[in-house]
Amino acid sequence: MSLYLASKEIWRNRGRFLLFSLVVALITMLVLFIAGLASGLSAANREYLSDLDAQLIVYQENSDYLINASRLPMDKAPDLGRIPGVEEVGAIALTNAAIWPAGGGEAFDITLIGVEPGKPGEPALNSGRGLRGSRSREAIIDKRIAEELRLAAGDTLTIKSTQGTQEEFFTLTVAGVANRQYYQFLPSVIVPYRTWEQIRPQETEPQADAEFIPNVFAVKLQPGVDAAEAQAAVLRTVPEVLVADLQTAIESIPGYSVQQSTLNTQRFFTLLIGLLVLGGFFQIQTLQKIGQIGMLKAIGAANRTVAGASLWQIAIVTALGVGLGGLVTFLLTLGIPPEVPLQLTGATIASTTLLLLLIGPLAGMVSIRLAVRVDPLTAIGQ
Amino acid sequence: MSPMLNPVVETAELEKRYGDASRPIRALAGVDLIVDTGEFVAVVGPSGSGKTTLLSTLATLLTPSSGTIRVAGQDLGSLSESERTVFRRSKIGFTFQSNNLVPYLTARENVELMLRLNGTLNKQTRPLAGELLDRLGLGDRLNSYPNQLSGGEQQRVAIARALVHSPELVLADEPTASLDTERAHQVVSTFASLIHEQGRAGIMVTHDLRMVRYVDRVVRMEDGRVASILEDPAAIEALAQGAPMPVSIPAPIEALVA
Numbered sequence: 248m249s250l251y252l253a254s255k256e257i258w259r260n261r262g263r264f265l266l267f268s269l270v271v272a273l274i275t276m277l278v279l280f281i282a283g284l285a286s287g288l289s290a291a292n293r294e295y296l297s298d299l300d301a302q303l304i305v306y307q308e309n310s311d312y313l314i315n316a317s318r319l320p321m322d323k324a325p326d327l328g329r330i331p332g333v334e335e336v337g338a339i340a341l342t343n344a345a346i347w348p349a350g351g352g353e354a355f356d357i358t359l360i361g362v363e364p365g366k367p368g369e370p371a372l373n374s375g376r377g378l379r380g381s382r383s384r385e386a387i388i389d390k391r392i393a394e395e396l397r398l399a400a401g402d403t404l405t406i407k408s409t410q411g412t413q414e415e416f417f418t419l420t421v422a423g424v425a426n427r428q429y430y431q432f433l434p435s436v437i438v439p440y441r442t443w444e445q446i447r448p449q450e451t452e453p454q455a456d457a458e459f460i461p462n463v464f465a466v467k468l469q470p471g472v473d474a475a476e477a478q479a480a481v482l483r484t485v486p487e488v489l490v491a492d493l494q495t496a497i498e499s500i501p502g503y504s505v506q507q508s509t510l511n512t513q514r515f516f517t518l519l520i521g522l523l524v525l526g527g528f529f530q531i532q533t534l535q536k537i538g539q540i541g542m543l544k545a546i547g548a549a550n551r552t553v554a555g556a557s558l559w560q561i562a563i564v565t566a567l568g569v570g571l572g573g574l575v576t577f578l579l580t581l582g583i584p585p586e587v588p589l590q591l592t593g594a595t596i597a598s599t600t601l602l603l604l605l606i607g608p609l610a611g612m613v614s615i616r617l618a619v620r621v622d623p624l625t626a627i628g629q
Numbered sequence: 630m631s632p633m634l635n636p637v638v639e640t641a642e643l644e645k646r647y648g649d650a651s652r653p654i655r656a657l658a659g660v661d662l663i664v665d666t667g668e669f670v671a672v673v674g675p676s677g678s679g680k681t682t683l684l685s686t687l688a689t690l691l692t693p694s695s696g697t698i699r700v701a702g703q704d705l706g707s708l709s710e711s712e713r714t715v716f717r718r719s720k721i722g723f724t725f726q727s728n729n730l731v732p733y734l735t736a737r738e739n740v741e742l743m744l745r746l747n748g749t750l751n752k753q754t755r756p757l758a759g760e761l762l763d764r765l766g767l768g769d770r771l772n773s774y775p776n777q778l779s780g781g782e783q784q785r786v787a788i789a790r791a792l793v794h795s796p797e798l799v800l801a802d803e804p805t806a807s808l809d810t811e812r813a814h815q816v817v818s819t820f821a822s823l824i825h826e827q828g829r830a831g832i833m834v835t836h837d838l839r840m841v842r843y844v845d846r847v848v849r850m851e852d853g854r855v856a857s858i859l860e861d862p863a864a865i866e867a868l869a870q871g872a873p874m875p876v877s878i879p880a881p882i883e884a885l886v887a
Contacts, residue, residue, distance in 0.1 A: 251745065259732070539731065546717065546723050547716075547746050624691065
């Protein structure tokens with residue numbers, strides 16, 4: 248009965264209800280875009296770190312968990328390796344550089360990462376092979392660089408780096424291609440650590456025997472070892488270090504938490520606006536129908552019927568709007584260029600959609616309450 | 630008129646009071662009324678005389694403060710709110726002054742609504758709405774929406790809705806309020822003939838005395854009481870033509886009832 252009344256009313260006023268579904272669709276698109284942006288920006292900031300085959304990051308003491316502010320001597324590695332439960336330790340050094348495109352054009356900014364071949368820090372590969380030798384002039388590039396510059400394993404690329412007052416160019420052979428490995432919004436080129444020391448931008452000309460000083464160590468634990476216990480063990484045994492699990496390390500990337508909370512606030516307010524707009528619409532709608540609802544009750548329609556009709560309407564309008572908005576958003580994302588940091592995963596879409604479907608009935612509570620409270624007596628004597 | 634054993638409407642000492650107990654406003658101040666099957670009654674009287682309150686009480690939309698009220702053999706005082714809702718949709722038919730029809734349902738759907746509400750819309754009852762509308766001269770407007778119908782047509786759809794589920798009591802609240810004279814006569818005369826034909830009890834509240842010529846009895850209310858009752862067809866016809874309504878009750882109510 249409720250569904251009958253609800254669908255009849257929607258069909259008779261389909262223009263108005265469709266318009267409202269469009270508003271819901273736009274709100275859905277906005278919420279989805281913000282969610283996609285939050286997830287895309289988050290990924291672009293941390294991808295390299297979250298993909299690490301390691302559980303702990305070891306920093307220099309007093310570095311405040313800032314990778315760029317941390318410098319640790321290589322001789323910490325054996326100390327870390329001896330801690331019970333630690334399987335492998337890998338040194339990691341990060342800096343910014345650029346790829347000089349072979350055919351000219353603009354330099355392509357990258358994060359240049361120095362790692363120990365075969366140790367934690369070297370990403371998993373999609374194609375090609377891993378790094379060999381700490382001084383070899385070869386690199387692992389991430390998928391985005393491979394696609395943008397059309398590079399594959401075996402090709403060469405040129406790194407442009409300012410050393411002293413000179414612009415130096417280093418040619419590297421692509422050994423392998425990994426998944427996207429963004430760090431601080433730049434795609435990554437991963438090189439052996441001694442190569443990194445030679446080619447990184449620096450204030451003076453590099454010396455041939457310069458010591459490599461990594462920023463942090465990635466620590467891979469043996470399976471089943473508790474990360475918190477291992478963390479405590481690191482602090483007990485190795486002097487002058489800080490240690491964090493991956494999640495803390497990610498949240499400590501400068502700007503990461505602030506950016507995410509900004510986007511989450513936006514998402515929250517967009518949902519709130521959606522709630523109020525929907526609630527307002529249905530409330531006005533119900534207020535306009537007070538006489539009609541009174542008449543329905545007077546001829547014997549139960550409160551359940553009247554409230555159910557309102558709920559159905561809201562559910563139908565919301566579902567239609569959310570479905571439409573989701574579909575349009577999906578179609579739009581197909582045409583979005585890869586440099587836009589928009590990442591809409593199934594999980595993001597599902598959770599956002601569910602949330603949006605819930606605000607409809609929530610927004611309808613006021614109007615349902617109004618409808619239930621209409622006195623059928625209003626039908627008489629008017 | 631000889632009363633039947635089980636009248637459709639039977640009220641005794643019916644009172645409805647508002648306000649605080651020390652200085653109550655008595656909207657109904659002791660109404661005794663009996664309406665039989667097949668009888669069409671007009672309730673007339675000035676504003677504030679209690680006729681709307683009487684109608685609302687008979688419709689189970691108001692509960693009386695004291696006195697008894699039986700409709701279709703049911704003591705209304707003993708019904709819970711949800712029982713009253715069920716009672717309204719099964720035993721009572723309604724027409725209202727305004728907001729009569731559901732705007733997003735066609736004429737036929739508006740009439741069928743009563744069957745749907747009662748859960749009695751089926752193969753046998755499905756043609757009823759169309760037949761009734763056809764009988765009321767709306768055979769070609771079955772699929773029209775209320776805003777495509779004139780005021781008179783809307784009232785006739787409401788009449789069909791008030792009768793389609795075979796209620797025992799049909800209540801009409803100012804059915805001619807928004808109609809011109811010709812339409813008003815047409816609507817009320819059809820209403821009256823259907824009530825007589827189908828053997829319902831009908832009560833019409835109206836301020837339009839021209840309409841009383843179609844009823845069997847005129848009850849005039851004043852200050853919450855039945856001030857006078859007319860049953861003589863000639864007297865009713867005279868009233869319809871503009872003669873004054875006798876102000877005092879010609880005989881005790883009991884005498885009329887008995």
